Amino acid sequence: MKRLMVLLLLVPLAFAAWQSVAAMAMATSAILLAGIYIIGFGLSISELQILAKEEFFQLIALMVMIAALWGGDGILNSVSTNMAFAGDAGTMQNASVIILADWRANVSSALGGLAAMDQSISIEASKGGQCNIFGIGYSVSGCGGYSMLAAPLSMAGGIVGFAIAEIASMERLVQISMNYALNFILPLGILLRTFKMTRGAGGFMIALAVSMHIMLPAGIIFNSMLAETFLADQATLAEEGKTPEYPPVPAEATIMECTGMDTGVIGDSEGISTAVKTYGLAASVDTSTNEGKAVTSYLNMRNALRSYLYAMLIEATMGPILALLLMVASLRALTSIAGAEVDVSAVSRFI
Amino acid sequence: MVELNMMCGSGAGFSPFMTGTILPLVAYATFITAMLIAISFMLGRALSNPKLTLWSKTELVQLFVSAATVLFIPLVVSTFCSVDMGEVGGIFDITDGSGNIYDSAQRYLADTAVYAHNAVTVVRYHLEGYTVISYFNALMCEGQIGGGIGIGCFFGQGSDSIQPLGGYGATMGALNVAFNSSIMSYFSAMNFLFILLFVYRGFVFLFLPLGVFLRSMPYMRPFGSLMFAMALSFLIVYPLMLAIFGLMHGALLIAPQNAAGHPMDVASYNEKIFPESETGSELGGSTGGAEYVRALYFSGNDEVVGAISWAATAFIAGIFFPTLAMLATLASVSYVARLYGDEIDLSKLTQMV
Numbered sequence: 048m049k050r051l052m053v054l055l056l057l058v059p060l061a062f063a064a065w066q067s068v069a070a071m072a073m074a075t076s077a078i079l080l081a082g083i084y085i086i087g088f089g090l091s092i093s094e095l096q097i098l099a100k101e102e103f104f105q106l107i108a109l110m111v112m113i114a115a116l117w118g119g120d121g122i123l124n125s126v127s128t129n130m131a132f133a134g135d136a137g138t139m140q141n142a143s144v145i146i147l148a149d150w151r152a153n154v155s156s157a158l159g160g161l162a163a164m165d166q167s168i169s170i171e172a173s174k175g176g177q178c179n180i181f182g183i184g185y186s187v188s189g190c191g192g193y194s195m196l197a198a199p200l201s202m203a204g205g206i207v208g209f210a211i212a213e214i215a216s217m218e219r220l221v222q223i224s225m226n227y228a229l230n231f232i233l234p235l236g237i238l239l240r241t242f243k244m245t246r247g248a249g250g251f252m253i254a255l256a257v258s259m260h261i262m263l264p265a266g267i268i269f270n271s272m273l274a275e276t277f278l279a280d281q282a283t284l285a286e287e288g289k290t291p292e293y294p295p296v297p298a299e300a301t302i303m304e305c306t307g308m309d310t311g312v313i314g315d316s317e318g319i320s321t322a323v324k325t326y327g328l329a330a331s332v333d334t335s336t337n338e339g340k341a342v343t344s345y346l347n348m349r350n351a352l353r354s355y356l357y358a359m360l361i362e363a364t365m366g367p368i369l370a371l372l373l374m375v376a377s378l379r380a381l382t383s384i385a386g387a388e389v390d391v392s393a394v395s396r397f398i
Numbered sequence: 399m400v401e402l403n404m405m406c407g408s409g410a411g412f413s414p415f416m417t418g419t420i421l422p423l424v425a426y427a428t429f430i431t432a433m434l435i436a437i438s439f440m441l442g443r444a445l446s447n448p449k450l451t452l453w454s455k456t457e458l459v460q461l462f463v464s465a466a467t468v469l470f471i472p473l474v475v476s477t478f479c480s481v482d483m484g485e486v487g488g489i490f491d492i493t494d495g496s497g498n499i500y501d502s503a504q505r506y507l508a509d510t511a512v513y514a515h516n517a518v519t520v521v522r523y524h525l526e527g528y529t530v531i532s533y534f535n536a537l538m539c540e541g542q543i544g545g546g547i548g549i550g551c552f553f554g555q556g557s558d559s560i561q562p563l564g565g566y567g568a569t570m571g572a573l574n575v576a577f578n579s580s581i582m583s584y585f586s587a588m589n590f591l592f593i594l595l596f597v598y599r600g601f602v603f604l605f606l607p608l609g610v611f612l613r614s615m616p617y618m619r620p621f622g623s624l625m626f627a628m629a630l631s632f633l634i635v636y637p638l639m640l641a642i643f644g645l646m647h648g649a650l651l652i653a654p655q656n657a658a659g660h661p662m663d664v665a666s667y668n669e670k671i672f673p674e675s676e677t678g679s680e681l682g683g684s685t686g687g688a689e690y691v692r693a694l695y696f697s698g699n700d701e702v703v704g705a706i707s708w709a710a711t712a713f714i715a716g717i718f719f720p721t722l723a724m725l726a727t728l729a730s731v732s733y734v735a736r737l738y739g740d741e742i743d744l745s746k747l748t749q750m751v
Contacts, residue, residue: 208572
């Protein structure tokens with residue numbers, strides 16, 4: 048017992064960085080436990096002796112955990128800097144930041160495309176005309192048919208906004224994990240786990256640090272790998288002379304110009320514009336009327352939709368979900384190993 | 399400005415509250431419990447009932463444990479008051495912390511609430527601006543002779559109308575999501591802040607005296623232990639976790655970047671969204687054209703992606719991390735309750751978080 052105590056007091060000299068904080072915490076705890084045991088022994092209070100012994104077992108468990116983490120530090124670093132995951136970025140964390148920046152650019156571009164289409168459509172839909180002399184006259188909204196396109200665009204905007212928010216959240220979480228996970232949250236977790244009162248919180252923080260450091264960027268990188276496989280398949284289609292079903296870059300649909308005073312019923316066919324875009328156009332649509340132009344614009348938008356799905360679903364939705372799922376699953380497993388009974392289902396509900 | 403020193407101030411701190419309110423109540427509860435135990439012991443002796451005598455002895459030990467816990471709390475509070483989070487941060491080369499643990503926890507949540515409110519302000523500015531400009535209606539008289547004037551309106555009205563700045567439905571759809579999210583983040587930060595203030599002012603007032611009393615009552619020990627465990631965990635772990643997260647201020651509560659790569663500034667999105675009519679803006683708006691009107695609301699400061707990002711980071715600061723602090727606190731409740739010899743299932747309570 049005495050030798051073990053001396054060994055514990057010498058432990059701080061053997062470590063560096065967070066390991067030294069952990070070793071100091073263990074040494075402090077060991078001294079406190081020794082004090083409690085001595086008081087229990089001196090006053091013949093068996094409860095105190097039992098408490099000191101029980102806590103000493105917890106201290107040994109913590110030592111094993113720290114040894115595993117210390118040994119695992121090399122493993123974590125080797126996983127983190129593994130070429131297969133990190134690529135040219137150096138570490139998994141840097142790679143995930145680069146991927147997220149790329150996704151963010153794609154989704155922002157998607158929002159820009161949607162906004163441009165929305166503006167074109169709304170300007171066309173707002174076109175109208177009025178004519179009156181001495182208070183007698185009429186007003187028409189010849190392009191009202193375009194209004195039907197506003198609702199789906201608004202809904203699409205909501206989805207893209209959500210996607211941008213997801214990616215921004217992930218960027219912030221990765222940034223926090225890069226700055227604080229291993230050099231702040233982990234040692235504090237070890238420190239807190241040493242004392243009985245804060246053991247639950249300490250175990251939780253240890254699990255949080257490891258999960259954020261490894262699983263969060265891993266989820267982002269795995270999703271990127273899946274996406275690359277998917278895109279490779281699309282590229283094969285292009286090589287075979289077929290049109291890729293889901294182009295990776297969002298494309299804008301052409302919105303046809305409408306003539307506000309052209310109602311089609313008053314006999315006014317002023318300023319009928321030509322169809323600018325014809326792909327996906329149904330044969331029965333008459334592009335000489337405003338209604339036909341609205342329908343044509345709708346069909347153009349429908350064809351462009353697929354180019355948005357890749358950025359929205361594969362990158363901005365699947366990526367964060369996969370990363371958070373991996374992190375929460377890891378958090379659940381590691382909190383259990385660290386001896387903290389934390390119900391992380393509340394965190395799962397964020398997904 | 400947030401009132402600090404709620405726990406550690408010399409005048410209005412926790413100590414007068416503890417000594418003036420809690421300790422007398424605990425003393426009453428201890429006295430009543432001790433009397434009940436004494437009566438039970440005497441009855442046990444008088445009736446020669448060893449079960450009653452043994453129960454009395456056991457309860458006396460538990461009463462001692464309860465009273466010792468209550469005396470342990472001021473020690474913990476004074477320790478937390480003397481810990482400087484700036485120095486703690488210094489160990490890890492972090493320069494964001496300052497003040498004691500209780501003040502740091504309070505400051506973190508107050509700063510988070512301000513941060514989330516700034517997100518609300520920025521998103522709202524965009525929503526209001528886009529709504530106003532999208533309804534701008536231009537009237538173009540037939541027979542234009544220049545400067546927007548047409549002869550079609552000289553004797554009656556013959557004109558086309560158009561909304562040249564219309565079409566922000568998709569943008570506003572995206573901003574609406576961010577607006578709802580940032581409001582939730584703001585409410586969440588305020589909610590966690592009020593829980594913290596309640597812990598500082600009212601929690602122990604109820605839980606400690608009740609805990610002392612109930613722990614010695616037959617069949618009520620788990621409930622009494624829960625009272626103790628919650629009082630201790632919320633006084634120790636909850637502020638500690640928040641103070642630790644407060645040290646991550648430098649990465650957690652920074653404004654997102656705009657398209658130019660600079661941090662966004664909430665001062666660029668103040669409340670002057672509606673142009674002043676006294677300055678002649680209505681006349682300007684009706685004759686100056688679409689771009690003139692647009693510049694009244696967005697003169698290079700429209701940052702839709704930045705605004706949405708701000709709402710997202712407010713979610714991380716105002717909901718995600720405070721929830722983690724609460725989860726760690728609840729985990730600690732289980733541990734502390736076990737210290738008092740009782741197993742407590744808090745899974746239902748956790749699901750409420």
